[in-house]
Amino acid sequence: EADIYQTPRYLVIGTGKKITLECSQTMGHDKMYWYQQDPGMELHLIHYSYGVNSTEKGDLSSESTVSRIRTEHFPLTLESARPSHTSQYLCASSKDRGYNEQFFGPGTRLTVL
Amino acid sequence: DQQVKQNSPSLSVQEGRISILNCDYTNSMFDYFLWYKKYPAEGPTFLISISSIKDKNEDGRFTVFLNKSAKHLSLHIVPSQPGDSAVYFCAAIPNSGYALNFGKGTSLLVTP
Numbered sequence: 001e002a003d004i005y006q007t008p009r010y011l012v013i014g015t016g017k018k019i020t021l022e023c024s025q026t027m028g029h030d031k032m033y034w035y036q037q038d039p040g041m042e043l044h045l046i047h048y049s050y051g052v053n054s055t056e057k058g059d060l061s062s063e064s065t066v067s068r069i070r071t072e073h074f075p076l077t078l079e080s081a082r083p084s085h086t087s088q089y090l091c092a093s094s095k096d097r098g099y100n101e102q103f104f105g106p107g108t109r110l111t112v113l
Numbered sequence: 114d115q116q117v118k119q120n121s122p123s124l125s126v127q128e129g130r131i132s133i134l135n136c137d138y139t140n141s142m143f144d145y146f147l148w149y150k151k152y153p154a155e156g157p158t159f160l161i162s163i164s165s166i167k168d169k170n171e172d173g174r175f176t177v178f179l180n181k182s183a184k185h186l187s188l189h190i191v192p193s194q195p196g197d198s199a200v201y202f203c204a205a206i207p208n209s210g211y212a213l214n215f216g217k218g219t220s221l222l223v224t225p
């Protein structure tokens with residue numbers, strides 16, 4: 001059973017605000033990922049981490065930033081939210097890259113007005 | 114450029130019948146494939162996977178078939194149940210990769 005948590009589940013916020021989306025996992029996984037998904041579309045990787053103090057940008061360009069100070073915690077920050085950031089953000093983790101399945105959190109639905 | 118394609122956005126099947134969800138890919142470097150199931154307002158849940166060295170993997174009611182020459186895989190659900198109604202995503206990863214490449218998903222509706 002996957003134990004990966006995201007907060008908030010839903011967020012409606014005005015343009016220009018700074019926001020942080022939280023993601024935590026209790027499985028001790030080294031690898032963590034952030035995906036972005038628009039309705040009816042595929043998930044796109046925007047950030048990933050192989051471990052503490054390791055962060056990399058994914059295939060889809062994003063104005064968000066991430067940090068990995070603790071193994072279990074992988075927050076995503078938007079310094080100044082814009083309507084174009086409206087989307088669903090999904091956090092995932094895996095024991096290893098590639099050949100192990102990634103476990104997903106429930107997602108954060110972000111709406112920027 | 115989308116490398117994993119699920120060309121059927123939706124599928125409706127009667128309870129008890131077989132559901133067949135299809136997926137095509139273009140990148141010949143992909144060598145591991147996964148199916149995820151997603152309910153509304155939840156994250157994707159891993160369902161079943163297959164390595165490129167196999168052509169079939171079975172887990173209970175779920176079977177995934179891989180045709181490497183055609184760059185095609187399919188998920189069979191037998192028998193289909195109303196609780197299977199969800200969006201199914203196909204995903205693939207190359208042997209040196211880190212990111213799952215997802216299709217757009219197929220929405221399955223199983224009717225009683």
